[in-house]
Amino acid sequence: MLTIGSPQLKLLEKLCNAIGVSGDEGEVRKIVLEETKPFADEVKVDALGNVLAVKKSRAKKALRVMLDAHMDEVGLMLVSAEGESFGFEIVGGIDTRHLFGKQMMVGASHAPAVIGAPPPHKASDGDYLRKPSASSMRIDMAPGSSAKLGDRATFAANFKRVGPSIMSKAIDNRIGVATLIELLKHAPTNVELCLSFSVQEEIGLRGARVASNYFKPDLAIVVDSTPARDLPDHEDRENTSYNTKLGLGPAIYVYESRAMHNPALIGFLENVAQREKIPYQIRQPGGGGTNANIIQMSREGIPTVSISVPHRYTHSPISVARIDDWKNTLNLIHVALKKITRDVIKK
Amino acid sequence: MKKLLKTLTETFSPSGYEDAIREVIRKEIKPLADEIRVDALGNLIVRKGKGGKRIMVAAHMDEIGIIASHVDDNGFVRFEGVGGVMSRHLIGGRVRFINGTVGVIGSQRGKENSMEDMFIDVGATSKKDCPVKAGDIAAFERPFTDMGSRWVAKSMDDRIGVLVAIEALRALKSTPNEVYFVFTTQEEIGTRGATTSAFEINPDIGIAIDVTISADTPQAMKMDVGLGKGPAIKIKDSGMISDPRVVQWMEKTAEKAKIPYQREVLGGGTTDARSIQMARAGVPVGCISIPCRYVHSPSEMVDENDVKNSVKLLTLLLKTESKNFGSL
Secondary structure, eight states: OOOOOHHHHHHHHHHHOOOOBBOOOOOOOOHHHHHHHHTOOOEEEEEOOOOEEEEESSSOOEEEEEEEEEBBBEEEEEEETTTTTTEEEEEESSOGGGGGTTEEEEEETTTEEEEEEOOOOTOOOHHHOOOGGGGGGOOEEEEEEEOOOOOOOOOOOOEEEEEEEESSOOOOHHHHHHHHHHHHOOOOOOEEEEEEEEOOOOOTHHHHHHHHHOOOOOOEOOOEEOOOOOSSOOOGOOOOOOOOOTOOEEEEEEETEEEEEHHHHHHHHHHHHHHHTTTEEOOOOSOOTTTTHHHSSSEEEEEEEEEEEEEEESSSSSSSEEEEEEEEEHHHHHHHHHHOOGGGOOO | OOHHHHHHHHHHBBTTTHHHHHHHHHHHHGOOOOEEEEEEEEEEEEEEEEEEEEEEEEEEBBBOEEEEEEOTTSEEEEEEEEOOOOGGTTTOOOETTTOEEEEEEETTTTTTGGGGEEEOOOOOSSSOOSSOOOEEEEEEOOOEEEEEEEEEETTHHHHHHHHHHHHHHOOOOOOOOOEEEEEOOOTTTTHHHHHHHHHHHHOOOOEEEEEEOOOOTOOOOOSSSOTTOOOEEEEEOOSOOHHHHHHHHHHHHHHHOOOEEEEEOOOOOOTTTHHHHHHHHHOOEEEEEEEBBBSSSSSEEEEEHHHHHHHHHHHHTTTTOOSSSSHH
């Protein structure tokens, strides 16, 4: 069993604290390149900025397995300057109500900034209830800052470990990135690993589309992080719509927004988990997608499956995940890679 | 033909889980095909003829269905729709899960229009004794009914297209063209199987065979398509505009053979032709639609003559000599 100890948590912390808003993933990419180069046989950065790494197999005609994790995160982009404050646009899916009164960090220097909240003296309840337009809000920088239009900003929330939990602004999806790096470091030799650290997932699965065209893999496993809305429902009703639950292990997708994943691969993963006694859960079928959606449709079609580490409070200033869920996700994929054969996907 | 249609419509095949229907079709077309293969997404690709125009004929094998999302403490199964499932058709209906379990759909009082307030009762009394778990897929359960010249089934969309394709292949003793009949997967959740199979085949012309709405019932939507008036040649739907050259080819072929046809402009919905059109460098496409009442309900109705005329028209199109393709 692979473990999650302090080196793995340190790397995840570094990845989580970097800014990597969609289209400007350079800071994350730099860490990924440093971590992958010593272990991979080939590493390249493609035209869109995806990091594509290959770890060859010892076997002849080995199964080519694409593993994808997106590097980008949701955030803001500065689009207009008015003295020390900037207008911004949302990049990816952020509810603007999350922005009131938040500390932010901007650009390569992580310059501190604030998005203000209406003071209670002046605000009505309605100000907090309605969803404001991004154009009605401003991000406030210190006078004389070097911030410029086009700079990206994210929530200024440092990575924390609290007992069995981890908290960060970017668990979605640095936890997937860190998982791929661990898998590369412990690469099984029976398969050829095609690692895609992809860009621009949060704005329409854009990087993975070209990465899968490049690799033309035999099958693909997407590693992401998925929402857990698992706290008890109000009014004592049974919570029947939670997506996933923390602590129950990796969440295997069956059906996500309009993509039905390969039943044979799903069954294979479930078998591996049961035999190895690795806990897992089925992510509730329904909307909300991952890169597997687009990889499945590339070229002649690719058998895909999607596995996520569950986390609470998606696309908000801070998300919460469990270290054990991460460990079980890593091990489920690791064992599955060691055991997979071409027969699994044969029709 | 009716016996085959009964088997086709009663076979379990929600999107993504087309294994059973693929075997039924494979068995039927095996003696008729020059080459048969199955691709990564499960599309069944059947070649007939060699040389000439590469024509892709797509009829989708999948049907709408539901998928379990949660089993509650009392053993009731919560679910999501797969494809364009309408909540108004659900209550009192039955579904069959992939493991054979049959369930009845009920709803919370006063919430009859909301799928998230519905549940499936499989006869269980607790989560523990429920034979269904989250992620299990199910299809609607309803037998094929023969009303004489009108036929009714839960999955006429698009088993009737599958039947038309099979019968055209049967009638097509030889062809000057290279025809690829593709029985596609995952159409109902975004024409996904056609996307990847069109990339692989890279056809010169694409034709989808699918159902369209028959607007000849009381107070129906405004649309000039009715049952029994012949196959509908699609001009446009909400996802694509047929290539005018393909439309003209279809109309001329129908007129020459005195096959009645209708011109279809569909406001909502689309077919595999949409994805074939956008494959690689682009493909001229059209669609032969079989008029169908009550689409996406458990009782979809088609007319026997429309079906037979669709087979005739498709067969003639596929026999077109190279000099008769005009500017195509």
